[in-house]
Amino acid sequence: MSGGILVASNRGPVGFVEEGGKLVPQRGSGGLVTALTDVVNEAGGTWIAAAMSDEDRRRIEGAPGGRIEVVLDDAKYRLRLLAFEEETYERYYNTVSNRLLWFLHHYLWDVPRWPRFGTPSRVSWEAYRSVNLAFADALAEEAGEETTALVQDYHLSLVPAALRARAPETRVAYFHHCPFAGPGYMRLVPTWLREEMLDGLLGADLIGFQSARWAEDFLFSARMLSDAEIDLDRRTVAWKGRETKVGVYPITVDPEPLREHAASDVVAAKRRDLEAWRGDRKLLLRVDRAELSKNILRGFLAFEDLLQRHPEWRERVVFLAHLTPSRTDLPEYRTYTQQCMDVATRINDEQSTRSWTPIRVDASDDLDQVLAAYGLYDVLLVNPVFDGMNLVAKEGPLLNDGEGVLVLSRNAGAIEVLDRWALPVDPVDIAGTADALHAALEMPQEERRERARGLRRTVEARSPADWIGEQLRDLTG
């Protein structure tokens, strides 16, 4: 294969489910999958991912190296699904990726108590390393001359350097989808782990981030490697005789499929239900995974602060919180979700009247209803403590037709392009968030219209193809 493109990610573009005794492929959602699929297909390349389910594992039984081809919705996918032992995958995925690295990059630890590295943590890190090396092995096997490998996200931090060791001619771009821990917090992981992770990443020719702030935090943290030379202005790291470029490539959504879906009958029906429930009140909306970094708790408290300091909004606004269940096998997530529910219940108990319940929590995974709600909101609250990008902040304004206002956290990557049109808030600032909600609810129609148009145009100006195209350009340039 010459000039081919390989993609490596924990989750592949296609997974399998059993329907009527047959294994049927299902496509993952999102513009990222489309963009990556397009470039892989154009180059006749392969996508390497972990087998996620029993169905995935059954599908690759007998396929050498897990290589399969799938045709789905007019697209052809050349896949290599890597099967791991359950315990190894659990350690790599839940213990290290979701608990250690996600918490690290989102500043989620209760530091006086967590994290704790004991002997089991060492075993888990070995599992993480072994999965990463298996990805690097598979990539090296697929790589020919002038191959480009696009390695996705913190699950695969060690892949770039391992791939370089195995196939030195391969061009490697790594993209980090979430924030990157700054140099202070980065001191919370053991030195050996931090150095292995940074060294792993710096095997890439290009490291991409969602926003300039995460790129900077990475560059600062890379300075912790005593022999690395960092150029903050050129955004380069010199390490082990090579130079790694660091770039900023904000991910975005693909407007057309989203709008098509939103125009469907099932979404229209959901919308009528929501309209009936909302009545003539204003609709405040949030849409999130029930995730520690999403700041759901402070969002409810800010709404309570609004109702207390501006009682004129009582009975005139309802807050719909769409919280998709997430990582429910981790105790931290169950505890946090329950706490969010308890606070919502308390606020409802204290504030409700005969005709008005201020907060409605919807914990279903109902994309149709989410799209319906996007169309209707007056105010969309997106207040994560930290968030690589946050696509809700882009999807909402794209589909909203009521000149809704976006209240957006200064710690979401999306702020970098949307700050002019959104109302920015500091996520821990409950009073400040309440002030922004009040300003959004009160905003004159003309200003709302102008801001909504600005948001929409900004989102429309960029496509998922730009995201990948810019990386390929910088990789060869």
Add this chain to the structure above:
Amino acid sequence: MSGGILVASNRGPVGFVEEGGKLVPQRGSGGLVTALTDVVNEAGGTWIAAAMSDEDRRRIEGAPGGRIEVVLDDAKYRLRLLAFEEETYERYYNTVSNRLLWFLHHYLWDVPRWPRFGTPSRVSWEAYRSVNLAFADALAEEAGEETTALVQDYHLSLVPAALRARAPETRVAYFHHCPFAGPGYMRLVPTWLREEMLDGLLGADLIGFQSARWAEDFLFSARMLSDAEIDLDRRTVAWKGRETKVGVYPITVDPEPLREHAASDVVAAKRRDLEAWRGDRKLLLRVDRAELSKNILRGFLAFEDLLQRHPEWRERVVFLAHLTPSRTDLPEYRTYTQQCMDVATRINDEQSTRSWTPIRVDASDDLDQVLAAYGLYDVLLVNPVFDGMNLVAKEGPLLNDGEGVLVLSRNAGAIEVLDRWALPVDPVDIAGTADALHAALEMPQEERRERARGLRRTVEARSPADWIGEQLRDLTG
């Protein structure tokens, strides 16, 4: 006053207590007080501090501006004690300084839940600002031509800029005694607060830190001011048309008074008691305030890990944990201290034998006993999650006469000068800490002696006078 020196700190060098109906001055301990007192006295300057107690406030009744002179142990102190309303002081000291800024700079928040900025936080910040401005007013009143003001620590972050506005000719050095939050974590405080704080600090001509890592983290965080220009190599910040230098000035202890105290009869008696208790077993020691940043919990867990993985140490080592009560009016501290006690109790319950209880927690404030224990330890564990400097790591080796080994956190400022002679550990790495404890207990005498000598000489090579002298040199140079 020409060429005079002013010091401003929350706590002054002298406080008052009532004895037999009279208000009697008592001197604060530590080499820092001595060093600053010496330079203030030499220059005929004044030390400005908050009145900390009713006795302090009674002592300055009728004294214009709170100005008093005190002679104590052959030293003369010119003081200005500033009295604040109780509620204002409580907000400035506990709510903002100890809870907000201390937690920020030590990464202590359980981020999904804390901090929360509500309307009360705004009121507290106003109190913090008003106390800082009162300090700046007092400094400006005392300042003459060519005055140098030495502003101490995070309680007074806003003083440098406020003083510059009031007395532009005054040279201002600010010293930050604790770590400084890096740029990622720094995004957890509201923008308005962060910018006011950074702007306040950058009013200084010179900002000093305990170690190069905190200086770097400050420089990184200062980059968050969009108009600031940072030079990482020269360690300067250009801001509002001026340049602020950033320097590293590690604080140290004054060996002589410490050794004199350690040679006293009362310490000798304490030592005999400790020797009788220890018997022929090895002594593992820690000495800390019961403080969230000191990592007491993981220290106990590391000791447990040692006993589990190296059962040969059972009955052969005892762990004396000296935990001085600290900030007991903050619920976070009470909860954490109780948790530490519970873990120690659990480990003792599980591990004790008829003749051996592995952990002894001493929660008294008994300096004599601490000095006695310094003399005796075989291993001193200093494992803070984050610590500006940590003087236990310097005092212990200075007074130890058993060739004791220092196990020292890589996140204590002290590591920067002691890393060659200590056994460095990553503070969250419980297994790694247990390994280091094992290595320390097993270390051959020759290596222990060499390391102990290296520690002692390194500590003796620097004096508190160096600390202040270098700042004054860099301020004028």
